[in-house]
Amino acid sequence: MRQAVATHEAPKGFIRRYIFSTDHKVIGLQYLFLALAAVAIGIVLSLYMRLRLAWPTERWPLLAKLFPNAMAGGTISPEFYLSLVTMHGTIMVFFVLTTAPLGGFGNYFLPIQVGAHDMAFPVLNMLSFWVTLAGFLVLMAAFFVSGGAPISGWTAYAPLSAIGEIAGPGLGMGQNLWILSIALFCIASLLGALNFITTTLNLRTKGMAMTRLPLTVWAWFTTAVLALLAFPVLLAGGILLLLDRVAGTSFFVPGGLIVSDQILPHKGGSPLLWQHLFWFFGHPEVYIAILPGMGITSHVLSTFARKPIFGYRAMVTAIFAIGLLGFLVWGHHMFVSGMSPYSAIAFSLLTLSIGVPSAIKTFNWLATLYKARIRFTVPMLFALGFVSIFVTGGLSGIILGQTSLDILMHDTYFVVAHFHLIMGVAAIFGIFAGTYYWFPKMFGRMMNDTLGKLHFWLTFIGIYAIFIPMHILGIAGHPRRYAETVGFDFLTPLQPIHVFITIAALITAGAQLLFFFNFFWSIWKGQKAETNPWRATTLEWTVPSPPPHDNFGPQTPVVHHGPYEYSVPGAAEDYLLQTAPPAPAKS
Amino acid sequence: MAEKVERLRFVEWGGGVSPFAVGSKKLGMWLFIVSDSLTFSGLLVGYSYVRIANERWPMPFEFWPTIVMATVMTFCLLSSSLTMALAVRASSLGDRARVIRFIALTMLGGILFVLLHAKEWAGLIAEGVRLWENPWGVPLFGASFFTLTGLHMLHVISGVIYLGVIALGVSRGRFTHEDVEISGLYWHFVDLVWMFIFPLVYLLSVKMP
Numbered sequence: 001m002r003q004a005v006a007t008h009e010a011p012k013g014f015i016r017r018y019i020f021s022t023d024h025k026v027i028g029l030q031y032l033f034l035a036l037a038a039v040a041i042g043i044v045l046s047l048y049m050r051l052r053l054a055w056p057t058e059r060w061p062l063l064a065k066l067f068p069n070a071m072a073g074g075t076i077s078p079e080f081y082l083s084l085v086t087m088h089g090t091i092m093v094f095f096v097l098t099t100a101p102l103g104g105f106g107n108y109f110l111p112i113q114v115g116a117h118d119m120a121f122p123v124l125n126m127l128s129f130w131v132t133l134a135g136f137l138v139l140m141a142a143f144f145v146s147g148g149a150p151i152s153g154w155t156a157y158a159p160l161s162a163i164g165e166i167a168g169p170g171l172g173m174g175q176n177l178w179i180l181s182i183a184l185f186c187i188a189s190l191l192g193a194l195n196f197i198t199t200t201l202n203l204r205t206k207g208m209a210m211t212r213l214p215l216t217v218w219a220w221f222t223t224a225v226l227a228l229l230a231f232p233v234l235l236a237g238g239i240l241l242l243l244d245r246v247a248g249t250s251f252f253v254p255g256g257l258i259v260s261d262q263i264l265p266h267k268g269g270s271p272l273l274w275q276h277l278f279w280f281f282g283h284p285e286v287y288i289a290i291l292p293g294m295g296i297t298s299h300v301l302s303t304f305a306r307k308p309i310f311g312y313r314a315m316v317t318a319i320f321a322i323g324l325l326g327f328l329v330w331g332h333h334m335f336v337s338g339m340s341p342y343s344a345i346a347f348s349l350l351t352l353s354i355g356v357p358s359a360i361k362t363f364n365w366l367a368t369l370y371k372a373r374i375r376f377t378v379p380m381l382f383a384l385g386f387v388s389i390f391v392t393g394g395l396s397g398i399i400l401g402q403t404s405l406d407i408l409m410h411d412t413y414f415v416v417a418h419f420h421l422i423m424g425v426a427a428i429f430g431i432f433a434g435t436y437y438w439f440p441k442m443f444g445r446m447m448n449d450t451l452g453k454l455h456f457w458l459t460f461i462g463i464y465a466i467f468i469p470m471h472i473l474g475i476a477g478h479p480r481r482y483a484e485t486v487g488f489d490f491l492t493p494l495q496p497i498h499v500f501i502t503i504a505a506l507i508t509a510g511a512q513l514l515f516f517f518n519f520f521w522s523i524w525k526g527q528k529a530e531t532n533p534w535r536a537t538t539l540e541w542t543v544p545s546p547p548p549h550d551n552f553g554p555q556t557p558v559v560h561h562g563p564y565e566y567s568v569p570g571a572a573e574d575y576l577l578q579t580a581p582p583a584p585a586k587s
Numbered sequence: 588m589a590e591k592v593e594r595l596r597f598v599e600w601g602g603g604v605s606p607f608a609v610g611s612k613k614l615g616m617w618l619f620i621v622s623d624s625l626t627f628s629g630l631l632v633g634y635s636y637v638r639i640a641n642e643r644w645p646m647p648f649e650f651w652p653t654i655v656m657a658t659v660m661t662f663c664l665l666s667s668s669l670t671m672a673l674a675v676r677a678s679s680l681g682d683r684a685r686v687i688r689f690i691a692l693t694m695l696g697g698i699l700f701v702l703l704h705a706k707e708w709a710g711l712i713a714e715g716v717r718l719w720e721n722p723w724g725v726p727l728f729g730a731s732f733f734t735l736t737g738l739h740m741l742h743v744i745s746g747v748i749y750l751g752v753i754a755l756g757v758s759r760g761r762f763t764h765e766d767v768e769i770s771g772l773y774w775h776f777v778d779l780v781w782m783f784i785f786p787l788v789y790l791l792s793v794k795m796p
Contacts, residue, residue: 028791236629248719249730
């Protein structure tokens, strides 16, 4: 029944080995480095926006060198600001928050953690990465075409996104490239999701029952299911949007629309249809970004609390519940779209009910920490930071999930603060925790501890310094997506907050240089890592660092224990590897 | 005691056999079908949405020739599902010659479907139906018709090519029974999609007296 999935010899030659490799570990690293490049670009774009908001009249001739056309004269025009919003959002959501935790860590560690030699479909896996990369390059190309990058936001709301150049710069070729990029990403995600699900179900080694899977694997598995079901709907929406733009259809454009003093020929479509299709994908996408972070956090917390994770089954159920509910709440992004109040109440109640599995996870994390001898390593700090930010961002979600409050807060900075904390930063903390935790396994060397701790504290404090004030901006009624903050009486007193946020953002971004430096320095100069530096239990810690081409060699591991057997009474050490021989049966 | 039961269950887990006893390739195809059906669902929901959103959605199809021809197309496609099922059965019996014969018949059904469909498209285009306009009113009629049937036709054409590759492989002894079965899954899925398009796009657009 089991299919041979990997040749047991490493391919020869640099290109087969590191470029067009079918080895899940190389592909995982390729995803991680792609995400690393993407996050650097995304951060730079966000700093451009922050500078514009803090000092609106300032000229930046040096910054204009990067975008000589769009920033002619050294200033950021409102249109270019919207391009930055769009590209920052798209890059971060797709090519960082989806790519790093799922494509990167998932590819690298899921097969090892289930005891497989490779993914079920190694060639599809390779294709998945290369299609993702193509999508990224197509997206980047949008900066260089005539009109520049699109200005319709990462949600590409119609009709703005559907009617072409007439609606603004970047909505010509730039928007077409955006759609093409997202379509490629959808296809790549399908290939990845097929692999993750099949590998988890079919390639588990002897003894690795579903109830013995590490929570990271459960998280990646659920995420893959979400990706399998969410991305195809976005693909359908993307097809229709592209047809509206290039073939003259009107799926998303209503009749009689007058734009730039011209009546458009379109007729009969509905912009709300785009919103439905987009958010049916878009809300699960939020969980695609955050669920792997939850898995990594559970994994890391248990390791460094030296205790079994509290409520393993409850954790698994909660992951599934969050995934399922995630498909039923897309309407909460559309409360002010004119939807029927009855549907809004249904969406609202379902949205608030996500608080239940989220709280189950949070309390289980706290219970895992309760009375534990915690080791405050860098990955542990980031996992704890994840819990903190997840709670902070989740609380504002309960506010926004209520229709009456959302009408007040909609499209203000409150929303920006909410989704950045819960989806952006929490997921990034999960990625950082994963990076510091698995770096020794991936590169055979440790990352520097002092730099890591410095990085954590600067980032942790910096993040709160950026996003807590944004809640205040939102409550004060500051709309999001505005480039212009001068000339509005009600915004003038809020300007010092913008300056504060920008300074905090600059410092936090600077702190990330520590991470980049630590990362690349440690690859070559870090202290050598042993096989199991954290004294952890799961299968990746039974193989050398870095693991050989086929992970386990000719011998497949046999699993005898659950994934989190720390401080087991009577055991010689305070952890039991999953492959440790079984305890003698008690009679 | 409970611990013992637990341990027994783990011992039974030999590794490598999935809980559903489905091979990886077949599971992969099932997952692809789930995903692809959601793309079609997205389009069908979109079609229903704009149809409800527009008053006076055109209902131009005459019983003859449109509905009759569409029924013939449906017949071709459904018969090809039958021959595909027969091909899979022959494959399970190891009768290679019959597998190839039945797959050839299946491909023939698919090709007939595409040819009839293309003829229908040509007729509609000759009548002035475009993606952005048509003689009967709401322009989205043509847009949704061509988008839905076009994507489906693309799937049928890919399916015919896929079956051709499988037949060629079987004749050279390269593919196993499972490969034939998996291609059958895809083919039945494409038929199933048509069973949604036929009533929703054709039967609901018949001219009312």
